[in-house]
Amino acid sequence: MKFSCEKDILLREISIAQELISSRNSLSILSNVYLEVKENNLFIKATDLNGLNDISKVSFEMFNPSDSSVGNFKMFDDGDPGHGDAFAGDGIFSLKKNSFGPASANGSWKFNFSAVDVSDSTSNIITHYIYVTENFQ
Numbered sequence: 001m002k003f004s005c006e007k008d009i010l011l012r013e014i015s016i017a018q019e020l021i022s023s024r025n026s027l028s029i030l031s032n033v034y035l036e037v038k039e040n041n042l043f044i045k046a047t048d049l050n051g052l053n054d055i056s057k058v059s060f061e062m063f064n065p066s067d068s069s070v071g072n073f074k075m076f077d078d079g080d081p082g083h084g085d086a087f088a089g090d091g092i093f094s095l096k097k098n099s100f101g102p103a104s105a106n107g108s109w110k111f112n113f114s115a116v117d118v119s120d121s122t123s124n125i126i127t128h129y130i131y132v133t134e135n136f137q
Contacts, residue, residue: 043084044095057116058093065107104132
C-alpha cells in the first residue's frame with residue numbers, strides 16, 4: 001500500500017495523536033509560561049497550547065529556596081490590572097504578586113504550574129525557576 005500527503009498535515013495529525021497517547025495521565029494543556037520580576041513584583045503569564053477557550057483554571061505552587069511550599073496561587077484571565085491581566089478572555093492567565101524584594105531568601109525559587117481544561121482534564125506540570133540574588137534594583 002502506498003499513500004501520499006502534505007508534510008504539514010501529517011505533522012499536525014501526529015502532534016494531535018501524541019497529545020492523546022500519553023505515558024502518563026496528564027495532557028499538554030498548558031504552555032508558554034512567562035515569569036518576570038520587576039520593581040519587587042512577580043509577573044506570571046501562561047497560555048494554552050490548544051486555543052483560547054480550552055483552559056478553565058490555571059494555578060501554581062511556589063517553593064522557596066529551602067524547597068518549602070509558600071502556597072498555591074490561582075491565576076486570572078479577567079482583565080483586572082490588579083491581577084496583572086491586560087485583557088479578559090484572551091487566553092492569557094496572569095498573576096501579579098508582590099513577592100520579591102530585599103527580604104526575599106536568596107537562591108532558586110521553584111514554580112510548578114498546572115491547568116484544568118473545560119473537560120476537567122488536568123494538565124502536565126510545567127516547572128520554572130527564578131534565581132534570587134542580593135542585588136535588587
